[in-house]
Amino acid sequence: MYKIALTDEGQVVSLSTEGQSVRFHTIWLRDNSPDDKTRSAINGQRLITLKDIPQDIKASYAAVENDFAEITFQPENKTVQFPINWLLEHRYDQTDDASNNGTRSLLADDVSAWTSKLQENLPEADFSALQNDETTLLQWLEHVARFGFAKVNNGPIESLALMKLVDLFGYVRETNYGRHFEVRTEVNANNLAYTGMALQAHTDNPYRDPIPTLQILYCLQSSTEGGDSLVVDGFQAAKCLQQESPAWFSLLTRYCAQFEYTGSEGVALKARHPMIELSADGQLKAIHFNNRSAATFTDIPFADMQEYYAAYRRFGELIDDPNNAVAFHLEPGQAFIVDNTRVLHARTGFSGAGERWLQGCYADKDGLLSKLYSLRHKLHSEHTA
Numbered sequence: 387m388y389k390i391a392l393t394d395e396g397q398v399v400s401l402s403t404e405g406q407s408v409r410f411h412t413i414w415l416r417d418n419s420p421d422d423k424t425r426s427a428i429n430g431q432r433l434i435t436l437k438d439i440p441q442d443i444k445a446s447y448a449a450v451e452n453d454f455a456e457i458t459f460q461p462e463n464k465t466v467q468f469p470i471n472w473l474l475e476h477r478y479d480q481t482d483d484a485s486n487n488g489t490r491s492l493l494a495d496d497v498s499a500w501t502s503k504l505q506e507n508l509p510e511a512d513f514s515a516l517q518n519d520e521t522t523l524l525q526w527l528e529h530v531a532r533f534g535f536a537k538v539n540n541g542p543i544e545s546l547a548l549m550k551l552v553d554l555f556g557y558v559r560e561t562n563y564g565r566h567f568e569v570r571t572e573v574n575a576n577n578l579a580y581t582g583m584a585l586q587a588h589t590d591n592p593y594r595d596p597i598p599t600l601q602i603l604y605c606l607q608s609s610t611e612g613g614d615s616l617v618v619d620g621f622q623a624a625k626c627l628q629q630e631s632p633a634w635f636s637l638l639t640r641y642c643a644q645f646e647y648t649g650s651e652g653v654a655l656k657a658r659h660p661m662i663e664l665s666a667d668g669q670l671k672a673i674h675f676n677n678r679s680a681a682t683f684t685d686i687p688f689a690d691m692q693e694y695y696a697a698y699r700r701f702g703e704l705i706d707d708p709n710n711a712v713a714f715h716l717e718p719g720q721a722f723i724v725d726n727t728r729v730l731h732a733r734t735g736f737s738g739a740g741e742r743w744l745q746g747c748y749a750d751k752d753g754l755l756s757k758l759y760s761l762r763h764k765l766h767s768e769h770t771a
Contacts, residue, residue, distance in 0.1 A: 388450045388470060396444030399457060401473060409479040412445045416459050418476075419466045489668040492625060497670075498532050499622040505712045510537035513719070516554055520761060523554060527758040534725035535617050535712075541604065541719045548604035548745050551721060556753020559598045561591070562653050569603065569744035584735035587618045587705050588676040590726050590748075592645040595657040597674070598748030601726045605716035607743035613736035616713045620673030620728050623704040624662045627697070634697030637690060638662045643674065644681040658685065661701065672727035675705060705730060716744065725751065 391400045399410050416439050417432075419425070424434055440461055447458035447465070454467040493499060509529035515522040516538065529536045541547050548566065552558055558565050590601050603615070628635040642658040659674040686694045704710060711732075716722070724731050726748070736742055 388455075390448045390450050390455055392445050392448055396446060396460070399445055399448055399455075401450075401455060401470070408474070408477045410473065410477075412459065413439065413443055414478075415445070415457060415466075415468065416443050419459075419464075420468065420472070421464075421466050424466075490665070492628065492668070492670050493621060494669060496532060497534075497621065499625055500533055500619050500712075501622060502709050502711055504533065508537055508712065508714070509533050509535065510539055513538050513541035513551070517550075520765060524758065524761045524765060527555060527754060527761070530723055530725065530754060531758060534619065534621070534729040536723055537714070538721040538723075539719070541721060543606060543718045545606065545745065547606075547719075548602050548721060548747055551602060551604070551723075552747065552749050555757040556600075556749050559600075559748040559750050561594070561598065561748060562650060562655075566745055566747040569746055570742060585733050586677055586702075587616060587711070587730035587732035588678065589620070589674055589730055590676070591647075591655075591679075592643075592659055592674040592676045593647040593655040593657050593679050595659075597657075597659075597672075597726060599725065599727050599751040600723060600749040600754060601731070601746060602721060602723045602749065603716070603731075603744050603746045604721040605718055605744050607741040608715070608717055609740035610736040610742040611740065612734045613742045614713050614715045614734045615722065616711045616732040616734070617722070617724060618705050618711045618730045618732070620675065620705070620730050621670050622710055623701060623707075624670055624673065626704050626710075627662075627701050631697070631700070634693070634700060635662065637686075637694050637697045638701060639664050641686045641690070641694060643683055644685065645674070645676060645679045646681040647679055656681070661698070670728075673730065675701070675730060677702070727751075 388401055388403045391402070392398070393400055393409075397412050399412060399415060400407050401410070402408070417436065424432065426433055442461065444460055445457050446460045447456075449456050450470070451467070453470050455470055455473060456465060456467050458465040509526070509532075511522055511526040516526055517523075526536055526538075538551060541551070546566065549558065589597075591597050624635070627638070638661045640660070642660050644656070644658050646654075646656040648654045659672070661674055662670070663672040663674065665671045683691075683694070714722075722731075
């Protein structure tokens, strides 16, 4: 049984049960009121601005009715019902949560860092199952969100089949490489990805702002010696660096590296990003690491440049460590997707004998996460109906 009380002259509402209590500021409650004059019943968007709420807002009445907290706001004399479950899901009065001190844990709760042990249980799914079973699709999307990486097996061996994969969750992000690009050896290639060279683990396109947040690589031919794919969790490498040397970790988060690409006529892309990007409250947000596209660093002060290079070197060593990588050889009809703001991908070199043909494209996480959340809600609603 929940009890509700007003404190601080109506500026705070306390909800308690069995010795536990959670507090909400009245202004926060009024701003988040779920009534149809405050929120659109169609899309949930807010219909008022903060200036529409009286500056001297306070609660004059509060009671618990069934599964709702009923609160009356003054001077509007407006009574609103809040689902108690919603209040508890959105509580911000948590003394054991570091976010109340302006910082968060390095990883979000729905993110799992990983090492080469992920090889034992790869996040993967069958292509036709993704197309025909929403539960399988939801699980695969959740794997991408949690691990930043997932594979697809048994897809059609046909040009542009990767577009069918993107259609399952979002939209292609077109770049100067087109809606898709061919990954195969070329004479006088304008990008080292189009050669048989081994490529160090990297995130793609750090010379863009904004950066494409998803990349898909789809195999159509694979008869060469070598050319294995590798993926590395950049968040895990960043965690390791922070544990080894907080000072080096700080250098790579504090200063921006410069990246550029000018390999095609009419294209001159330049951007600045920290190699390890944190949110304002200290949570890992993105990794930007690409030795091939790194420009000359000029944003690091003289006094820190030597140590910056030491941190850069060690971060690269952690990324190159086989204990932090998952490796696989893509066969025709197989594909993988990476969160390009987190998971680095690489390949081993391959010989000129045989054929290796991959097609790739970019997409963005907002579409994938939107599909994940809406599908999760749909399946949950069907299950509880």
